Structure formats: structure tokens, C-alpha cells
Amino acid sequence: MLAMFFWAFVIGGLICVVGQLLFDVAKLTPGHTMSLLVVIGAVLDGFGLYEPLVDFAGAGATIPITSFGNSLVHGALQDAKAHGIIGVLTGMFQVTSSGISAAIIFGFIGALIFKPKG
């Protein structure tokens, strides 16, 4: 368990460093960087590399935004296995829904109770 914390820290930190390098060296905007990382996550899962990383680093791999691409592909592949090619379309959000729905719901709640502080 302690090893898990350690590796979550290291892998999560390293993914963030990749993001920072995209910010500072490649001079990308946050929007571009995040989009790129999500695409990387999706492609890695396409090669079947992201799942072992999740096994290895736990939250270190599921908390960074790359896991968003990973779980989108995952959902799509799962449904594709069950329903053939059309499953690619229908299964996309099956696994990922939590992050997006949480963001939408909490975003709206936040808008109800908070004011921007400036």
C-alpha cells in the first residue's frame, strides 16, 4: 500500500512534468496541452499500455487527465466487443461519465454558491 502511494506520487508527478514541459518548452496554451495529453492517453490505451500503468500506479495514472482518453477508449472497446462496430459510438461515455458529470454538477453548484474572488 505504501509502495502504491509512492508510485502514485512518482508517476502522477512525472505526467505533470510532461505537461509542464509542453507549457514551458513547447509554449502551448493550457487548452492545447490538455487536449494533447488526452489524445496521448487515448493512443496509449490503443496500444494497451495505459491499463498496466493504472495497475502499477493507481491514482497516479487515473487522476491525470490522460486517463480521460484512456477510459473513453476503454468504454468504446468494451461496447465494441459486445455490439460490434456500432459499440464504438455507443460505449464511449460508459466508463468516463463520472469525471464529466461531476464537473458539470459541481460546476453548476459552484456557480450557485460562489462568486469569483478575483
Place this chain on the structure above:
Amino acid sequence: MLKGQQSWVFENRPMITATGVTGGPFEANGNLADDFDLLYEDLWMGKESYEKAHRLLLEEAIKVALEKGKIQKEQVQFLFAGDLINQITPTSFAARTMQIPYFGLFGACSTSMEGLALSSFVVNYKGADYVLTGASSHNSAVEKQFRYPTEYGGQKPPTAQWTITGAGVALVEPNKPDKQYPITTSATIGKVIDMGLSDPFNMGGAMAPAAVDTIVAHFRDLKLDPSYYDLIVTGDLGRVGHETAFELLGKNGLKLERGQFKDCGLLIYKEDQPVQAGGSGAGCSATVLYGHLLNELKKGTYKRILVVATGALLSPLSFQQKESIPCIAHAVAIEMNGEKR
């Protein structure tokens, strides 16, 4: 009177008789807090949106200026003002409240000097008895439009600048020889200069050549020597732009002393405030000039100053379409009444 290619000389020497300067909480912690007339503790200023707070800043600054000038708003002929928000609504809405005939100006952060040059010109040729001119900006309202939401956790690079919250307004009227007020003597209107920079987080670097171009034009048109002015102060070049402009001026044959060349964006905040490269925004040059610099002039610290307000004429749209940032700068020379030429 036109002199040279792009400069005016105001031989009737319009006076700046009163100013009103308002600021926000961040400016209250800054270097020049004492030079503000009114400081707000809260960015909201008791309003329900930042845009309304922005409008309030300008309204209050106008009221202070009128009060100090001891005149009624009905006596003022024109208002020359502007800001950075889309269609300059805060200024227009403030003009609606004040009911003063109004010219809406947009020159991004150079609006303050554009307004001062125009109002001096109008007053110089007896176009008006009283003219108000000013510029304002509100950090959160401007950030919201040009960058990201204020609560968004994006990292700003060290070249980024902090839009100031504040408004500066000046009352310009014809010269009365016995009064000790600052007067405007000449102005140079700048060209739009584009050096192909396109990083919106490095405005200073983009604006520096415009400032240099205008300063060079000013000295050429008026056939003056740089030592004529005690201080040449730029609007909001920030750390990057200030250094660049200094070197560029040297290359153009204008040898300035270090202490003779300053920047409003660097004056306004303390070293340890997290503003990266310095302050910016339409209110930056307006608050610093109408607050701090005029006070220093009155105290006699400076005799003649040249204020060069710089503006980056970009929009969020133009930058997303990968356009470079065109920039402009206007210069106005100010000295105390009664100084010998």
C-alpha cells in the same frame, strides 16, 4: 499647431486643474497607494458584476475630479475617455450616468494619452472651457475578456503583466497664467507598429517598438534633446518592454540616463507583489500620471515630463486567429505652469 510630421504644440498651454484617481485592493497594497483619491477594499465594490464595478471606478473618479475642480458636471463640455472592454461599455455607461457630451476612445492602454492629447487640442483652440479625459481598467473584467476566468488555475509566465484596477480622470481647462497647475505643452500621435510578436503574455515586448517610434518622432518633430525632459515615462511596458525599449532608444541615438526613463507599470506595484513583469491596462498610465506623477510635478521633483502611453491593439479573437499584435503609443509632454521654455 502642427509641428513636424505628427506632433502638436499647444501654444495656449492647457492646464490640468484637477484629477480624480480611483483604485482597487491590489493597488492599495502597492507603492503608490497614497497618490490615489479613492481605494476600494473589494474588487466587487458592492456591485453585482465586475463590469459594473468597472463603471463605478470611472464614475467615482469623474466625481472626485469635478469636486476637486469645484465645478458642476453641467459645466463640462466634453468627456474623452475609454477602456478595454468590448465596445468600451463601462465608459459609455458612465457617460450615460454623468450626462456629459462624450467621445468614446479606444487605443487600448494608450487611451489615456490619446484622450489627454485630444482634450488639450480642443481646449487649446478654445473648443471648450472644461474637458474631462480619462481611462480605466478593472483587473477581473479585463482578464475575463482577454485571458481566462479569474479563478482558473493557469500559470502565467514571468513575461505576463497584471491588469490594474483603477481609473484616472483629469480636468483640462484653458491656461490661467497666475495658477500653479501642470500644463500640457505638446503631443505626438503614434503610428501603429507591428514587429510580428504574437505572444499575448508578452505585451511589453510587443509594445516597446511602438513606444520607441513615438519617442523618436517626438524628439525629431520638436527638435529637442533628450535631456530636455527630467523624466520620460512609458505606460505599461513592464520589465521586458522597459529594458527592450531602453536599448532600442540607445540604438536610435537617444541617450537617456537610467533614472530618466521609467515605466508606470513598474512604478505602481511593490517588488513582492505577484504581478510577474509589472502592471498594465488602460488605467495603468492614467492612474500613475494623474495621481503620482502630477503630484511629483507639483512638489517639484520633476520639471518636465514626457508621458508615452503604449497600447496593444489586439483582441482575443485576433490572437486566436494567429494574428500578430499591432501596437501604438501616444506621447504628451507635461510641465508646470510658469516654467520658462
Place this chain on the structure above:
Amino acid sequence: MLKFSVVFAALLIGAEGVRLLRFLVNQRKICSPVIILPYYEKTIKVIDKSMGIRKGKHMKIIYFLTFCISALLLAACNQNQPVKDSQLALMKTTNPSPIVTNHATRKSDVDEIKKEVSEVPEIYDVAVVKGDKDTLVAYKVKHLHRFKMKKIESNVNKQLEEQYPKENFTVSSDYKVFLEAVRLNEHMKSHRYSHSKAESRLKELVKMTEDLK
């Protein structure tokens, strides 16, 4: 000097947080961030005042530290009861004894399965639960081998199916399954679970494991 004061503030807030949490736990209130937040806002304000910090450069560090500390405390806050094996099941090697839900089955069979699995080099800490039909094998994988966890799982499954063709195996390396196996073990030992109850819990676990695939 600044750094020291920041560290000091963090410690102070940390200590305050601990006291507050103790209080809340003792009062049998739930440890939820919603309850804590107003307190910690207040604490931060007090510290701001005492240190003369205005919202600026180092505020964010303090905020961040407090957030981290309180989050860590939150995760650790239900540790006030006497420590049971299952609570530490994920932290250390528990090595639980194999369980049979039906006392009619011979225990030696299960011991053998456990030994068999324990011999796989990448694996440590094995829990075996044998029911009427299903046998659940849960184990932990040495951390650096977790990359090929799925492969190990299928290898172990294959190996067991070959050796005990009559049995119906469910193999899992999931912490949760392991944890539940240990908990089941404890319940059996304390005789809180009857045979049928244990059997139904085992079925739940098997189903949970199947859902993972």
C-alpha cells in the same frame, strides 16, 4: 525567515486540524470536509492576522499545505477503533489462514491451494476462500510486477484449473477482493457469520470479481 514562518503556520494549522478532528470523532460527528471547512477558513484567517499576511505571494502555499494536511487527516480519520487485521490488510502482509465456508470440506485441500499459489515468485500474501462450488483465490502482487498483473492472473488461473480440474476457480489480484476475503475470515473466526451467510458473501465476491473482467 519567511520560509520558517510558512512552515510554522503549516504546523500550527496541522495541529489545529488534528485537534479538531479528534473532537469531531469523539463527538461522533462524521468526518466530512463540509464540516471542517468553515473551521479551517477561520483558522487561516486568525493565522493571517497574527502573522500580518495579506493575500499575496505565500498565502497560496499555506492554503495548499492546509488542504493537503486536512485531506490526509480525512483519509486517516477512521482509525480510532482497536486495530483489526483487516484494517491493515493492505499495508502489511496479513497472510490469512484459508477459509472454508462448509466445514464438511477438508481443510488440507485448501491449504494446498494456498501453498501452490504462494510459490509463484511475483506473488505474496495469499487468501483462499473455498465455498460449495466456487473457490476464490485473492493475492497481492509484488509492486514492481504489477505492470503484468493481468497476465499473472490468467497464468495462475490456468495453472490452478489444470491441477484441480474439479474446482471452479476465481482468481483476483484486486486489493478490494483481498480485503473482503480477510474480512470474511475475521467474521468466520468470530462466529458472526453462519455457513449460509458466508456462502452468500463469497458468491457476492465472486460476482464482483467477475464484473471486473
Place this chain on the structure above:
Amino acid sequence: MASNQKNMTPQQKNYQTLQQKHELKRPVLKNCVKAFLVGGLICMIGQAVSYFYIYNFNFTEQSVGNPTVATMVFFSMLLTGFGVYDHIGQFAGAGSAVPVTGFGNSVISAAIEHRTEGFVLGVGGNMFKLAGAVILFGVFSAFVVALIKTLLVMWGVL
């Protein structure tokens, strides 16, 4: 930036080299260290949250990702609402932007910001103005990847 380098006048090029000398450099190494530490810490908190769910609720290691992500987004809402997250972001850069908390922050900050324009056109219309790109490219790339993989499996290549 690099793309329009070609059609620049020599004057512009000269100026840019001069300007570059004065441009404040981004402290890349320092930023990376900060991003690593903060990003790692956020992931560690995520790990703690996920163990909390494994212990107390019926979640396995595979399925615990969802509640963990939702909880982290909830934390992110609180920090954003209290006006802390932007300060963390300035300090940590990608360290707080890359984890889902950063995704949550981009949605929530936009939602809070545009509240003055009303809930339908303001909050509703602008909520995804930053995060929309992430969702778009995530979904589209996932679609392409999954499609290719499914087709390859169907044709028996894999």
C-alpha cells in the same frame, strides 16, 4: 509564432532577436520540480481517497476510479470557489492543471465567472469554453483509436 517566421521583414527579425535578449526566461527546471511535487501530491491524495472508498464502500480497485475522480472534482470546486485554486495554479503550473482537479477547475471557474450573464446563457453557455477542447479531442481521438482497433480485430490482424 514559428509558423509566420518566414514572411517577416528583416526589421522585424532584428527586433525579435533584440527583444529575446530581454525576455524573462521561464524557469523551466524550477517549474518542473514544482509541477512534479504538487502533481504527485494531488495524485497521492487521490490514492488516499480511493483507498477510503475501497475500505468503506463496495468499490474494487478497477471501479474506484470513478468516485475518486468525482471526489477530486468536488475538492477542486471548493478550492476554486474559495479562490485558492488560481494561486495553486500559479505556483504549480501543470502540477495542478494536468490532474482532473485542473479539468474540474477549468469547468467550475468558467461557470462561476459567467454567472453574471445568467444561468442559461452565462453559466450554461460558457461552462465548457476551456474544457470543451479536452472533451472534443478526447472523444474524437478515442473514437479513432477504438475504431482502428475494432477494425483490426475484426479483420483478424490483432
